[in-house]
Amino acid sequence: MDFANLASQLNAGAILPEGIVIITLLVVLIADLIVGRAADRWTPYVAIAGLLAAVGALYLGWNRLETVSFLGSFNSDNLSLVFRGIIALATVVTILMSIRYVEQTGSDLGEYLTILLSATLGAMFLSGSEELVMIFISLETLSIASYLMTGYMKRDLRSNEAALKYLLIGAASSAIFLYGSSLLYGLSGGSTSLAGIAAGIANSSQSLGVLISLVFVIAGISFKISAVPFHQWTPDVYEGAPTPVVAFLSVASKAAGFALAVRFMTIAFPSVSDQWQFIFTALAILSMILGNVVAIAQTSMKRMLAYSSIGQAGFVMIGFVIGTESGYASMLFYLLIYLFMNLGAFTCIILFSLRTGTDQISDYAGLYQKDPLLTLALSICLLSLGGIPPLAGFFGKLYLFWAGWQAGAYGLVILGLLTSVVSIYYYIRVVKMMVVKEPQEMSETIKNYPALSWKPFGMRPLQVGLILTLITTSLAGILSNPLFNLVNASVADVPLFEAAVPIRPAAPVSLQVPATPLSAVVPQSAPQAQTLNVNLRS
Amino acid sequence: MNLAEGVQTISFALLALMMIGAALGVVLLDNIVYSAFLLGGVFISISGLYLLLNADFVSAAQILIYVGAVNVLILFAIMLVNKREDFSPVPRRWIRKGGAALVSVGLFALLGTMVVQTPWVIPANLPATTSTLIILGEHFFSDYLLPFELASVLLLMALVGAVVLARREYVLDDEASVGEMPQLPLQLPERPKEPVALSGTSAPSR
Numbered sequence: 145m146d147f148a149n150l151a152s153q154l155n156a157g158a159i160l161p162e163g164i165v166i167i168t169l170l171v172v173l174i175a176d177l178i179v180g181r182a183a184d185r186w187t188p189y190v191a192i193a194g195l196l197a198a199v200g201a202l203y204l205g206w207n208r209l210e211t212v213s214f215l216g217s218f219n220s221d222n223l224s225l226v227f228r229g230i231i232a233l234a235t236v237v238t239i240l241m242s243i244r245y246v247e248q249t250g251s252d253l254g255e256y257l258t259i260l261l262s263a264t265l266g267a268m269f270l271s272g273s274e275e276l277v278m279i280f281i282s283l284e285t286l287s288i289a290s291y292l293m294t295g296y297m298k299r300d301l302r303s304n305e306a307a308l309k310y311l312l313i314g315a316a317s318s319a320i321f322l323y324g325s326s327l328l329y330g331l332s333g334g335s336t337s338l339a340g341i342a343a344g345i346a347n348s349s350q351s352l353g354v355l356i357s358l359v360f361v362i363a364g365i366s367f368k369i370s371a372v373p374f375h376q377w378t379p380d381v382y383e384g385a386p387t388p389v390v391a392f393l394s395v396a397s398k399a400a401g402f403a404l405a406v407r408f409m410t411i412a413f414p415s416v417s418d419q420w421q422f423i424f425t426a427l428a429i430l431s432m433i434l435g436n437v438v439a440i441a442q443t444s445m446k447r448m449l450a451y452s453s454i455g456q457a458g459f460v461m462i463g464f465v466i467g468t469e470s471g472y473a474s475m476l477f478y479l480l481i482y483l484f485m486n487l488g489a490f491t492c493i494i495l496f497s498l499r500t501g502t503d504q505i506s507d508y509a510g511l512y513q514k515d516p517l518l519t520l521a522l523s524i525c526l527l528s529l530g531g532i533p534p535l536a537g538f539f540g541k542l543y544l545f546w547a548g549w550q551a552g553a554y555g556l557v558i559l560g561l562l563t564s565v566v567s568i569y570y571y572i573r574v575v576k577m578m579v580v581k582e583p584q585e586m587s588e589t590i591k592n593y594p595a596l597s598w599k600p601f602g603m604r605p606l607q608v609g610l611i612l613t614l615i616t617t618s619l620a621g622i623l624s625n626p627l628f629n630l631v632n633a634s635v636a637d638v639p640l641f642e643a644a645v646p647i648r649p650a651a652p653v654s655l656q657v658p659a660t661p662l663s664a665v666v667p668q669s670a671p672q673a674q675t676l677n678v679n680l681r682s
Numbered sequence: 683m684n685l686a687e688g689v690q691t692i693s694f695a696l697l698a699l700m701m702i703g704a705a706l707g708v709v710l711l712d713n714i715v716y717s718a719f720l721l722g723g724v725f726i727s728i729s730g731l732y733l734l735l736n737a738d739f740v741s742a743a744q745i746l747i748y749v750g751a752v753n754v755l756i757l758f759a760i761m762l763v764n765k766r767e768d769f770s771p772v773p774r775r776w777i778r779k780g781g782a783a784l785v786s787v788g789l790f791a792l793l794g795t796m797v798v799q800t801p802w803v804i805p806a807n808l809p810a811t812t813s814t815l816i817i818l819g820e821h822f823f824s825d826y827l828l829p830f831e832l833a834s835v836l837l838l839m840a841l842v843g844a845v846v847l848a849r850r851e852y853v854l855d856d857e858a859s860v861g862e863m864p865q866l867p868l869q870l871p872e873r874p875k876e877p878v879a880l881s882g883t884s885a886p887s888r
Contacts, residue, residue: 154827166835173842214828255846262839269832281829285836292843333803344803353800356792 155213158220160205161198161228162268168194169261176254184253188243188605191257195232195239195264202229216337217278219407222634224272226476227403230483231271234396235264237487240609241494242388244602248498249297249386256296260392263289267400274407276325276336283321283368286400287314290393294385306384313377314367321364327357328412338411346415358416361408362423368401369457372430382450387497390446391490394453395483402460402479406472410638417467424465429559431458436563440570445493445503448570449486452529455567456482462560463544466551472638474547476631478540481620485528485537488613492522495606500589510586511578514593521614523575528617530571531564539621694734701727714760722753739814 151157172191175183202225211221238260246253266285273279291314295307329336331353332344345354366374382390409420435455442448460482463475495518496511497503512519528537541564548557598607620627704723711717725748732741772778811817822830 159828169835215825217825217828252846255842258842259839259846262835265832265835269828275825275829277826278829278832281832281836285832285839288836288843289839292839292846295847298847330802331800333805348801351800352796356796 154215155210158205158208158211158213158272159218159269161201161232162265164194164198164201165232165261165265165268168198169258169265172254172261173258176252176258181252184247185601187254187257188239191261192236192239194261195236198268199229199232199236202232212274216339217275218269218272219274220272221637223406223472223476223638224403226480226631226634227271227399228268230399230479231264231267231396234392234399234483234487235260237483237491237609237613238388238392238396240605240612241391241487241491242386243605244498244600245386245388245494247602249300251296251298256293259289259292259296263293263392264396267396270400271403271407273404274338274411276329276338276341279404279408280322280325283364283404284318286368286397287318290314290389290397293389293392294381296389297386300384302384303386304384306381310377310381310385317364317367317374320360321367324357324360324364327353327360331357338408341412342414350416354416355419358413358420359423362420362427365401365405365408366427369398369405369461370454371427371457371461372434372454373427375431375434375454378454379447379450382453383444383447387446387490387494387503390450391487391494394449394490395486398453398457399479399483402464402475405464406475406638410467421465421467424461425553425556428458428461428465428556431455431461432559432563433458436566436570440566442570443505445505445508445574448505448574449489449493452567452570453486455563456486456529458563459541459544459560462548462553462556465556466548466553468547468551469632469635469638470543470547471551472635473628473631474540474543476634477624477627478544480627480631481528481536481540481617484613484616484620485525485535488521488525488610488617489529491606491609491613492518492525495610496522498606499594500592502589505574505577507587507589508574508578510581510583510590511593512581513583513586514590515596517610519578521610523578524614524617526571526574528621530568532568534618534621536617536619536621536624539624690734693730697727697730697734701731715757718753718756718760721756722749725749725753736811737814739818 168191171194172187175187175190205220205225206222208220212219239257242256242260243253246256263286266282266287266289269282270279270286273282291307291311294310295303297303328341328345331348331351332341335341335344348354363374367377370378381393385393405424409417409424413420431454435451435453435458439448439451439455442451460475460478463471463473463478465471493503496508499515500507524535528535531538531541541560545557545560548560598604701724704720704727707720708717708724711720725744729741729744729749732738732744
């Protein structure tokens with residue numbers, strides 16, 4: 145059986161973007177191994193080029209005819225394409241902001257990029273997995289890479305502490321998720337594909353076993369998106385971890401978690417949709433209230449953004465729980481915008497801490513006098529996160545709340561509006577600190593602010609990232625029509641759970657699913673396809 | 683009940699007793715070395731259960747990986763951190779212990795109820811498998827191909843990460859010093875990491 149046949153039979157073209165990321169990862173690793181530290185000058189750009197190529201490959205894969213690949217393990221539908229695009233772009237911006245940071249802390253850039261790229265790979269695979277084993281392996285790839293990156297600053301005690309906490313809590317949540325998955329395997333009579341599970345548990349939908357497995361799976365997912373009862377790791381990890389890693393965790397890891405949630409809940413649990421809707425509503429309410437209220441009291445910028453990201457996850461969950469088509473579309477739209485505004489804010493924080501070595505909010509006082517560009521970018525990003533009208537975040541929230549209102553989730557929307565007002569308070573506080581203070585009220589740090597220079601190594605990419613996120617955050621709201629079209633087209637094939645219970649034709653032997661259309665497309669591969677199936681069934 | 687079923691029942695009971703006893707010992711004993719060895723007992727009993735379930739390869743892998751690698755690693759870690767320290771007793775410790783016991787018993791009751799209540803779907807006529815290894819291999823290279831390949835990336839990344847975390851870069855003397863007092867390995871001065879790309883000079887590799 146020759147290779148081309150096999151590849152077309154498995155529909156291997158669906159994972160072309162991930163293949164590009166793997167090759168980039170290997171190139172970076174081997175270049176670092178052979179050339180040594182001198183390779184630090186160009187390996188980040190190789191990584192960025194690879195990720196952009198992956199985004200291009202994602203674009204080429206839009207509207208594939210045959211989306212299921214690798215015998216049902218992976219589904220490269222339009223929804224997964226958008227999620228994978230969000231993750232890859234988030235990594236690009238993260239790399240832009242981390243070159244200088246990693247160099248200045250004296251850590252190795254090559255290994256950092258390798259681990260970051262494998263985290264991206266895990267997150268991208270997670271967005272399209274439709275099978276329990278695949279979901280677990282990609283989830284672990286993402287998680288283990290995240291633990292490693294959290295502890296990357298070996299000589300920083302806070303980084304070590306954060307990594308250990310993250311590892312312990314993450315391992316516990318993985319175990320809980322795995323227990324829920326194994327229950328599902330048993331309840332459905334030995335099926336690991338999500339569609340097969342839905343078919344298997346359709347009859348016994350109200351049994352205690354299904355509910356317990358639902359709760360355990362949701363617990364595992366909520367840890368990834370740091371929804372409130374499972375959020376305890378977030379502030380400590382965000383404070384201790386290297387700042388670019390925090391930026392990655394707050395956007396890419398969260399997007400992957402939402403992708404997993406949408407896929408798992410809509411495909412595997414359509415029969416208990418009331419129950420999971422209820423659980424996620426509770427999580428959304430708690431996240432919005434706690435995240436936004438506790439953020440007021442924070443004095444460290446990173447901790448404040450940690451709690452704000454919990455609150456933002458609560459807003460995104462509104463779009464998820466209402467379960468309508470516009471709900472999913474608004475969730476994707478908000479994630480796309482959140483990518484740029486949150487990463488923009490983190491870029492600014494990194495720039496500030498590189499120049500001054502602190503991230504206390506009080507140290508930002510009077511920054512406007514010394515660094516207008518940084519002040520402008522940070523203000524725009526924070527105001528956009530708060531949802532002030534002409535900026536992108538306002539349109540994202542508007543769409544989310546509009547979709548929620550249409551679906552009749554009045555309570556959630558009103559709570560979202562109220563907590564948004566609270567969030568505006570603490571975002572504006574930082575802006576006021578930077579802009580309004582008189583020159584004599586300047587903090588000591590600002591008085592000693594170093595002269596602006598973009599010349600040193602790694603500053604130029606940081607500047608590019610800053611400008612890029614600034615422009616996108618300012619304009620993506622006003623010029624949002626292409627984004628609207630993108631997200632609306634991508635959610636067209638999400639199974640809505642109001643529909644009848646069997647979402648897809650339930651396949652008892654899931655191996656057979658891709659065989660028939662493929663043999664129609666590639667006639668000469670038909671005999672092989674059949675022998676493959678026969679072997680597997682025996 | 684014929685002979686085969688009787689043997690099966692008795693070995694299940696023995697293994698379960700072993701496992702529960704060892705697991706309780708792991709949690710309740712104060713000496714951490716005993717706990718580590720009892721953990722090995724838990725792993726071995728689990729592999730016995732796998733054997734009863736016809737999963738011979740998984741059982742062998744369980745012994746090789748968990749007993750042979752993980753448990754030995756835990757013992758190494760305990761012996762390397764050979765630090766005797768008497769912990770001051772926490773006041774009101776029984777409240778915490780009681781709380782933990784309560785949560786565990788509650789969870790056990792919930793899961794037990796679930797196991798008893800649920801109508802498990804058991805396939806009626808399972809074909810007798812002679813070699814599970816072949817079936818596993820078939821799955822690895824058919825429907826589980828993608829996770830199998832992704833696991834290789836996962837392992838590569840874990841390897842790189844482990845090296846990064848464990849690496850210490852020592853300053854090595856140029857000439858070997860014969861006859862001098864050797865320095866203690868943990869007190870070797872660590873070479874300060876100079877950011878090469880920052881300084882502008884393209885110094886050779888490490």
